[in-house]
Every structure is written in structure tokens, then in C-alpha cells.
Amino acid sequence: MKVDNAGKLKTKTITHSKLTLIKQKTSSVLIKLLVRALMTLTRERRKKIITKIGKTILRFAKKTRNRAINNISKAMPELSIKEATQLAFDAYGNCAFGLAESFWLSQVEPDIFCDEETLQILQSGTGACIATMHIGCYEAVPLAVAKFAKPSVTLTNIPDFLEDAIDFYSDVNITAINKNSANAFSELLTRAGNNAYISLHCDLYANQTEVSFFGQKTKAPAGVALLAKMTKNPLLLAYAVYQDDGQVQVFFETLKDERSDEQMSEPKNEQSVEQVMAKIYQRFEKIIRQYPSQWYWSYNRWKN
Template sequence: MNNYSKRNKVKGLLISMFLAGFKKLSRSSRRKLCFSLARTVLKLANKTRHRGIANISAAMPHLTEQEVEALAFISYQNIVFGVVECFYLDQVDFEYQISAEADAILKQGQGASVATMHMGCYEVVPFAMQVLTKRSSTLSKIPVFMPDGKKIYREMGIDCIDKNDSDSLFQLLKAINNKQVVSLHSDHYAKDTQLTFFGRETGAPCGAAILSAYGKVPLLLSFAILQPNGAYKVYVEVIRDTQVETNTDSIHKVTCEIYQRFEQIITEYPEHWYWSYKRWR
């Protein structure tokens, strides 16, 4: 075993021990501990903190320095807690707000492409799609130090495709053809297309629109917000009730529409979106 493999094995063991310890805590205790750890980590992680503050300032120039810093900390706390929540979704309550058009599409038994966001608990939307349809698939970049990283998805009945696989796009299209509801996180930086996000040029992924176009299925948008009562409220709406046209201009146009909606959602719930990575490049 080389040093790289040893390090990954150690990381995997430490994470397993960490999760086992957290499982013994009540959900409210986990939240308090996550919030405390997140605040401490962000205070010490200067690069991450400064990047988050810079992102918020760029997107919301009307906020004061104090408001920007406060938002950076609370959003980071929510994200850290949300990441931990991914491993205990069986202990989480859900509420739903689904448009009539989206509800009809999900009940038709056909495949669908769903654009989602890095808000709170990242895997709430794929899990919600599984609860609603029993046909949920998603794409996730499984860390090399978690060789059984798909386990949490299997336990929830979700078909997880590893982004590291060379044929991941083929697997996604196969899932669509098998009438799966495929959720893709679509708010991160990518080089697929250029668009305007909070008034600034940046790159964005077109995966959700591409799956709709070439899988010949409707395109939905879904996100989840942690409520004061501890439940996650899952919103589902329609971007296109039929497939996106299979040409570059149409895929770009629809991706821009998705991002316009992302802006509205983030503006309404800024404390629930992940600001810390370098979004504008």
C-alpha cells in the first residue's frame, strides 16, 4: 500500500469514527455542535472566510461590511450542518411546495431532469425525489477516501452515479431512459457556457438542460430550505414542461433562465446558499 492509499484509508477511518459519534447525538445536539465547529473553523480558515466575504460583497453590494460578515458565518454554519445531515436523512422531516405542473410531471411516471443547488443539505432534493417518485438518481463526486461513498445513497434507494466515472454522462442518459428523475447540482462554476450571475460574467454547467434535451424529458428546478421547526421545505417547479431543444442556443438560453431563478432564490434565502468556493472566474 503506497502512502497515498494509506492517507486515504486513515481519512476514511476518521470520517467513519466521526459519523458514528455524531449518530449517538440527538439532531438538535448535532446542530449545535456543527454550528459551533463551523464558526470556529471559519474564524481560523482565513482564505475560505475572505473568499466567502468577497463573493457575498460582489453579489450583494448593498450590504454593509458587518452584514456581509454575519451572512458569511451563518451560511457556513448552515452548510456544515447540512453536509452532516446527508448521513442522517432518515431522521429528518420534510415539507413540500410543488407547483401543479411539476406535480403532474412527477406523477406521470416519466423521466425528468432536475436542476438543484448547493443549499443547506445538498442531498435533500435527490432524497425528496426518491420519496415522491421512487425513481431518483443523482450525480456525486465520491471522494477517493470513501470507497463505499455510495452507501448512503443506496440506503435511501437513490441511484448514485460517480462523477469520477469516465462514462458518467452515458449513465445519466441511461437513467433518464429508464424513467429516473435525475437531480444535478447546477449552481457551481463550470466551463460549459458563459452567462451573467448577479451582474457578473461567469461559467456555468449545462448538464440539467442537456439531459432534458437529449433525454427528451421535462426540466424541473428544485431546492430545499431548513425551516425553524427543523424540517426541510422542498420546492419543486417547472422550467420546461417538454424537452429542451437539442441545439447550443436553446441549451444556453435555458441555462440562463435557471440562473435567473437561482439569483431570485439566493436573494430570498442568502443564509442557506454556499458562498465559500470561488464562484466567479
């Protein structure tokens, strides 16, 4: 029997797909077993183990490690290479735990802080767009939102083979939308128009709007500002950090109007998306300088 090249290619493609599916299912099962095993431990013990694993991974991930050290040196040139390296390892370990806690959000009870104006927005039921960042406990902001308002919506980057992990979000009344979905933004827009409280991580590199970050020009995602502009919903900023005792604290705030007294007497013009994102990044920088060992430094944030 003669088999042509097209037949061989099809057979190879099917075999490759089956192998990929097997690997994905195996990874999913292993991760679920690991999560279950970790949840039998105390939270303090989990943190020690995961932090150590995170630091070990960074030790062998040369490209990721060098990028983190380079980013830290760019942002804080006053640090020596030794200090920047130590900060990179501390931050990677802390962020590993902050990410892992997404799998047991039902056990996270954050302390929540905000002023009266922000509290009224969170309790009004009219929705808001919330700019957050990869610092401390990654999903503590939408978790805190869910305690004030419904629905609490966020984007997630969970791989397809771990879709069951979205249950960890729904268990605490968070709606998680896969950011890799082709209609992710349109779904966010629909939900924002239906009075949802949408929390989006905005400290990644994205070729959408130019900002200044630690004194250097870079590009940032503008989705949160665009959503607020299109829906006329309030725009808030929030972040979650760990205290020395391991307790999570979540802070909500509104962006301050930095106009002069003379400018304040004039009618306020609507700010552009670029201006809004610039203010958000100015605030991000101050927060990171306050908690440098809790922010994820390894993203390629300053691309040429």
C-alpha cells in the first residue's frame, strides 16, 4: 500500500496532538495533586516551601534571572549588583507564593483599606474599573472586591488544560475571563456596561500606550483606562501586599487630581487614556519602591 507525504504528515500531526493532550492532562493532574498536598499544610509552611521552590527555579532560569536583575538595576541604579541579585531572588520567591495563593483563595482573608469616597464606589453597585498590579497576593484585589460588590471580574492567564482551576475563582464569587480568548475585551466591555467591578493587572508590557516608568520610556496596556472611558465607570487603583506576619492587606484608592489651585478653578477636561495610564504608572512606581521585594521583576518591561 502506498502512503503519500500528505498521509504521513497527517499521521504525525495526529500523533503530536495526542502526545500534547497526554502531557497536558498529566500536568493538570500533577498540579491538582500538588495543590491538594499543599492545602493539607499550614499557610506558614506552604509559604516557606513555595518561596524556596521559587528561588530554586530562578537559580536555574538564567534568562529570567538576568532579566530581573537587569530590570532592578535599571529601576534602582543605587543598588549594587549583589543587592539587586538578592532582591531578585527575594521577589521571585515572594511572587511564587503570591501566585500560588490563587489556588486557595477561599482561605485568604485580606484586610481591606480605603477612604470613604472609594468605599461608596465599591458599595454603590454601579461598577468600576480597577487598575492593579503583580505585587503581593496576585488575586487578592478581585477577592476583596467580591466582599464589597458583585460581580467581581478579572482576567486570568490559566492554560487551557487547567481550566478547572477557574473553580477556585468562582468558589469566592470571582468571574475569571481567559485573557487569551479572542473576545476577551468585548466580554469585559459587556460586563463593565452591566455594572461589574473589573480588576485588571496593568503593570505588564503591552504595545498600547507610552508611559514613563522608573525614569524610562516603555509601553503599557491601556485596557482599564479604555474600559472606564467607554463605560463612564469610576477608575480606581488597588494593590495587595503581605505584612511581616503573612497577613494580606488590600488598599483601594482613587487617583489624586494633581492640578494646581489655579487649574482647579477651571473646568476639568476629560483626561486621555495616555494621561490616565501615565498617572497609574506614577503611582505604581511609588508602590513598588515601598515594597520592592513583593513585585514581580522578571517581565520584559523595558523592550526597545
